Amino acid sequence: MGDFRKKYVCIKKDKEFRFLFNKGESIVSYAFICYVRENKRRVNRIGIVTGKKIGNAVKRNRARRVIREAFRLIEPRLREQSTKRYDFIFVARAKTTELKTDKLYSLMNKLIIGKYGKKNEQK
RNA sequence: CAACUUUAUUGUGCGGUCGCGGGGUAAUACCGUGAGGAAAGUCCGGGCAUCACAGAGCAGGAUAGCUGUUAACGGCAGCCGAAGGCGACUUCAGGGCAAGUGCAACAGAAAUAUACCGCAUUAUUUAUAGUGUAAGGGUGGAAAGGCGAGGUAAGAGCUCACCGUAGAGCGGGAGACCGUUUCUAUCUGUAAACCCUAUCCGAUGCAACACCGAUUGGUUCUGUGGAAAAACCGUCUGCUCGACGGUCACAGAUUAAGGUGGCUUGAUUUUUCCGGCGACGGAAAAAGUAGAUAGAUGAUCGCACACGACAGAACCCGGCUUAUAGAUAAAGUUGCUUU
RNA sequence: GCUUGUGUAGCACAGUUUGGUAGUGCAGCUCAUUCGUAAUGAGCAGGUCGCAGGUUCGAGUCCUGUCACAAGCA
Numbered sequence: 001m002g003d004f005r006k007k008y009v010c011i012k013k014d015k016e017f018r019f020l021f022n023k024g025e026s027i028v029s030y031a032f033i034c035y036v037r038e039n040k041r042r043v044n045r046i047g048i049v050t051g052k053k054i055g056n057a058v059k060r061n062r063a064r065r066v067i068r069e070a071f072r073l074i075e076p077r078l079r080e081q082s083t084k085r086y087d088f089i090f091v092a093r094a095k096t097t098e099l100k101t102d103k104l105y106s107l108m109n110k111l112i113i114g115k116y117g118k119k120n121e122q123k
Numbered sequence: 124c125a126a127c128u129u130u131a132u133u134g135u136g137c138g139g140u141c142g143c144g145g146g147g148u149a150a151u152a153c154c155g156u157g158a159g160g161a162a163a164g165u166c167c168g169g170g171c172a173u174c175a176c177a178g179a180g181c182a183g184g185a186u187a188g189c190u191g192u193u194a195a196c197g198g199c200a201g202c203c204g205a206a207g208g209c210g211a212c213u214u215c216a217g218g219g220c221a222a223g224u225g226c227a228a229c230a231g232a233a234a235u236a237u238a239c240c241g242c243a244u245u246a247u248u249u250a251u252a253g254u255g256u257a258a259g260g261g262u263g264g265a266a267a268g269g270c271g272a273g274g275u276a277a278g279a280g281c282u283c284a285c286c287g288u289a290g291a292g293c294g295g296g297a298g299a300c301c302g303u304u305u306c307u308a309u310c311u312g313u314a315a316a317c318c319c320u321a322u323c324c325g326a327u328g329c330a331a332c333a334c335c336g337a338u339u340g341g342u343u344c345u346g347u348g349g350a351a352a353a354a355c356c357g358u359c360u361g362c363u364c365g366a367c368g369g370u371c372a373c374a375g376a377u378u379a380a381g382g383u384g385g386c387u388u389g390a391u392u393u394u395u396c397c398g399g400c401g402a403c404g405g406a407a408a409a410a411g412u413a414g415a416u417a418g419a420u421g422a423u424c425g426c427a428c429a430c431g432a433c434a435g436a437a438c439c440c441g442g443c444u445u446a447u448a449g450a451u452a453a454a455g456u457u458g459c460u461u462u
Numbered sequence: 463g464c465u466u467g468u469g470u471a472g473c474a475c476a477g478u479u480u481g482g483u484a485g486u487g488c489a490g491c492u493c494a495u496u497c498g499u500a501a502u503g504a505g506c507a508g509g510u511c512g513c514a515g516g517u518u519c520g521a522g523u524c525c526u527g528u529c530a531c532a533a534g535c536a
Contacts, residue, residue: 010417047417056163057435065143065421072142073422101422 011047011087020047020089027111031099032067033091034112038084046071047089054094063092070104077113088112 011017024035039045048067050060067090078086096104 049417058433061435062421069142069422105422 009043009045011045011089016087017047017049017089020087024087024089027115029107029111030093031096031104031107032093035089035091036112037087039087041085044075044078044085045087047087049089049091051091054092054097059097060092063096066096066099066101066104067092069101070108073101073105074108074112077109081113 011020020035020037024037027034027036046068048064050063054060054063071088071090
């Protein structure tokens with residue numbers, strides 16, 4: 001699979017963020033809120049939102065890194081189990097800063113893989 | 124040993140695996156590198172960039188002991204003065220109310236000039252009026268510099284002795300300032316009240332600015348023609364004077380999504396020596412030190428301990444201010460004990 | 463990154479220019495009115511003036527620092 005170097009792409013534009021907030025399915029947990037929608041590209045895309053409420057710059061960076069690392073671990077499994085590709089937007093919450101990646105990883109595993117992996121198999 | 128004062132340093136470290144930004148070799152692999160003492164607040168100063176360069180006056184802003192230091196500063200160093208502390212030491216917008224003006228609520232008779240009670244005296248009707256007066260009373264943050272004597276009708280710096288404050292003179296010092304057996308007196312407080320004095324200040328900020336860029340529209344600039352008496356508008360930080368340009372039409376350039384540069388070798392860092400009390404300056408050698416653009420440092424395993432605080436570069440420096448778990452070092456003060 | 467503005471009672475605002483009493487409306491409580499409620503009338507309570515320091519006899523007001531919140535600039 002050497003077609004593209006990066007396995008996933010960042011969402012950058014404001015329009016796309018707003019589109020996902022309005023039309024995407026939402027998954028809520030104590031660590032993060034996730035908006036998901038199917039896209040027609042060949043890659044999974046991710047966007048991370050860390051608002052001002054979380055804290056100062058260090059805490060915001062920390063939350064961003066933790067989410068990104070967890071997603072990086074989960075992403076290969078998602079591609080194996082599903083043929084479709086999705087856009088994800090993760091919104092960090094205040095508790096995200098204190099969590100470790102393995103906790104977040106197991107949480108994502110439960111919520112995202114559990115939902116979108118199986119969904120595809122049934123079809 | 125205890126309490127305290129000041130200054131400085133450090134801000135988890137080492138190794139393995141996966142992952143991220145930039146660079147190099149070069150081709151999907153390897154090598155090396157990658158946040159701070161405050162990166163923060165944006166409170167000052169400077170570089171750099173663009174605009175204006177046709178200026179003059181006024182206004183406006185900043186600073187405020189002296190000498191030095193510096194690219195510059197409102198910073199820093201040393202010294203002087205005042206206040207606080209037993210002391211080491213700390214703090215201070217620390218020029219001028221003796222240039223002028225204003226303000227001083229309530230209380231009080233009166234707040235910068237005055238007569239309520241009082242004390243004297245004059246007039247007559249013995250109670251009032253006039254005059255003189257700041258000794259005494261109470262009020263207040265502040266009551267005519269304080270206190271004693273003389274003096275006087277009673278009093279008053281009115282006079283004198285002693286003392287304070289301010290100014291002038293003299294002496295010392297580079298200066299702030301200090302001293303003084305001299306002379307003078309418009310001797311309440313407030314300039315973080317207006318103001319005066321001295322010194323400095325053009326404006327805007329990397330979202331500056333330069334370059335590339337399609338249909339179409341707008342803006343600005345240039346050129347040509349028109350208008351050009353007055354008026355209006357714009358630019359020159361605000362105002363006045365003054366200067367320049369514009370008002371309508373056509374043509375060309377320019378600009379708006381985005382991209383590239385600006386973007387890191389610089390008043391650089393470290394070490395040694397020399398000059399200086401010190402801030403700092405000079406010389407030599409060595410080092411090569413983040414450069415992203417939704418914005419890079421995380422996860423995990425092993426070992427050690429104090430179990431890791433405050434906190435993340437965004438054009439770059441010099442300061443200041445604020446946040447900060449602890450750990451370490453040096454100098455000094457006071458008290459106690461021992462010798 | 464840069465440039466501005468605002469913090470006063472539970473809420474919305476005055477007062478800051480020119481320093482001496484902290485006020486207005488709504489909301490709250492009590493009483494009156496009414497068969498009862500609303501409206502109306504009378505009264506009451508409620509304030510670290512964002513925080514810290516300074517100037518002053520005395521700061522909501524003047525000065526300095528600081529903490530929040532909001533707006534603008536491609």
